[in-house]
Amino acid sequence: xxxxCELCPKRCLIKPGQSGECRVRINIDGVLRTxxxxxxxxxxxxxxxxxxxFHFLPGSRILSLATVGCNLHCRFCQxxxxxxxxxxxxxxxxHSPQKLVELAGYYRCPSLAYTxxxxxxxYEYTYxxxxxxxxxxxxxxxxxxxxxxxxPWKRLLQYVDAANIDxxxxxxxxxxxxxxxxxxxVQDALVMTRAAGVHLExxxxxxxxxxxxxxxIRELSRWVxxxxxxDTPLHFSRFFPRYKMRHLPPTSLKTLDMAREIALEEGMDxxxxxxxxxxxxxxxxxxxxxxxxxxxxxxxxLLNRLKRGCCPDCGREIYGVWE
Amino acid sequence: xxxxxxxxxxxxxxSAIVVGxxxxxxxxxxxxxxxxxxxxxxxxxxxxxxxxxVRTKGYPGSLRALQDINKQAKWSG
Numbered sequence: 021x022x023x024x025c026e027l028c029p030k031r032c033l034i035k036p037g038q039s040g041e042c043r044v045r046i047n048i049d050g051v052l053r054t055x056x057x058x059x060x061x062x063x064x065x066x067x068x069x070x071x072x073x074f075h076f077l078p079g080s081r082i083l084s085l086a087t088v089g090c091n092l093h094c095r096f097c098q099x100x101x102x103x104x105x106x107x108x109x110x111x112x113x114x115h116s117p118q119k120l121v122e123l124a125g126y127y128r129c130p131s132l133a134y135t136x137x138x139x140x141x142x143y144e145y146t147y148x149x150x151x152x153x154x155x156x157x158x159x160x161x162x163x164x165x166x167x168x169x170x171x172p173w174k175r176l177l178q179y180v181d182a183a184n185i186d187x188x189x190x191x192x193x194x195x196x197x198x199x200x201x202x203x204x205x206v207q208d209a210l211v212m213t214r215a216a217g218v219h220l221e222x223x224x225x226x227x228x229x230x231x232x233x234x235x236x237i238r239e240l241s242r243w244v245x246x247x248x249x250x251d252t253p254l255h256f257s258r259f260f261p262r263y264k265m266r267h268l269p270p271t272s273l274k275t276l277d278m279a280r281e282i283a284l285e286e287g288m289d290x291x292x293x294x295x296x297x298x299x300x301x302x303x304x305x306x307x308x309x310x311x312x313x314x315x316x317x318x319x320x321x322l323l324n325r326l327k328r329g330c331c332p333d334c335g336r337e338i339y340g341v342w343e
Numbered sequence: 344x345x346x347x348x349x350x351x352x353x354x355x356x357x358s359a360i361v362v363g364x365x366x367x368x369x370x371x372x373x374x375x376x377x378x379x380x381x382x383x384x385x386x387x388x389x390x391x392x393x394x395x396x397v398r399t400k401g402y403p404g405s406l407r408a409l410q411d412i413n414k415q416a417k418w419s420g
Binding site for chain 1: 390405406409412416418419
């Protein structure tokens with residue numbers, strides 16, 4: 021019997037013995053099954069700034085994991101070796117949700133990140149682990165493309181403390197042609213996340229010739245400001261030639277600086293550039309008095325002047341989870 | 344009951360019957376109605392829908408031990 025996966029907007033119709041587009045959710049005897057539950061292909065401790073999350077427990081370490089598979093097929097995917105792979109082709113480790121929570125405690129990581137590929141395709145593993153982690157006072161972070169249906173997203177959000185959601189472009193054409201997805205469900209997920217009170221940061225990977233036009237960046241910034249708020253941290257990330265976009269050059273520092281300037285002009289309070297070293301692009305400045313609050317170099321915090329989440333000079337509250 | 348009141352009730356009852364008959368005799372809907380009435384599933388040919396996937400026993404690929412997790416991942420994110 022054919023099954024239909026209702027997890028993401030693709031709503032794959034899956035014949036017996038076959039998998040959905042994500043490669044990891046399969047139809048066995050008329051039942052939808054996940055082959056990656058408990059089998060992460062990568063577990064590492066990263067700085068939280070690498071996710072990137074700049075307004076969430078700065079300087080902390082985060083236990084990060086991923087299984088293979090992704091429901092999107094972005095032609096510029098930076099992690100395509102695991103996101104676009106079949107589970108048969110990538111080795112994995114067995115770690116139950118309980119074991120992951122124990123690992124986070126053992127290595128003194130205050131939070132767990134479901135990242136690298138997309139936690140949406142290992143939804144059940146993410147959900148069960150996040151639930152246990154919450155009970156153990158470990159915070160949960162999702163790094164995702166946000167391509168998921170409303171009901172499962174709301175169900176998962178109740179255990180999530182922070183999310184970095186990719187907004188890959190601002191047109192339906194871009195999502196359809198480059199990512200094999202659609203824009204609207206991502207926008208809905210972004211709005212729902214902010215409305216649910218989950219700490220939210222947004223990342224836009226700038227790919228030369230595809231989404232690096234000033235007008236595209238302006239539109240994206242305007243949408244974020246109007247729908248998520250001007251205080252939502254926005255990261256413009258550098259592209260490196262990978263997967264099906266090896267013919268394009270890496271994004272230049274000039275383009276990233278230009279994107280940052282445009283977003284600031286459009287009223288965004290916290291705009292960062294990532295995957296590249298820059299003089300000011302990784303620092304946090306107070307939107308009120310413009311004084312430096314957090315100085316970063318790469319993933320290292322050089323200075324943190326925040327006092328209980330507020331600017332020490334003008335007292336303005338800075339959006340984020342600081343302790 | 345007055346004659347007027349009786350006619351009113353009669354008209355209402357007849358209208359309800361006519362609407363009901365029209366609803367049931369709808370070419371598509373009536374099949375579903377009678378199947379439902381008879382205890383059949385409405386959509387025999389429709390796919391089974393799932394949000395939550397059940398875990399499988401085992402992993403289709405190879406398994407390995409946990410490596411040095413203190414090292415930063417080479418993956419983006």
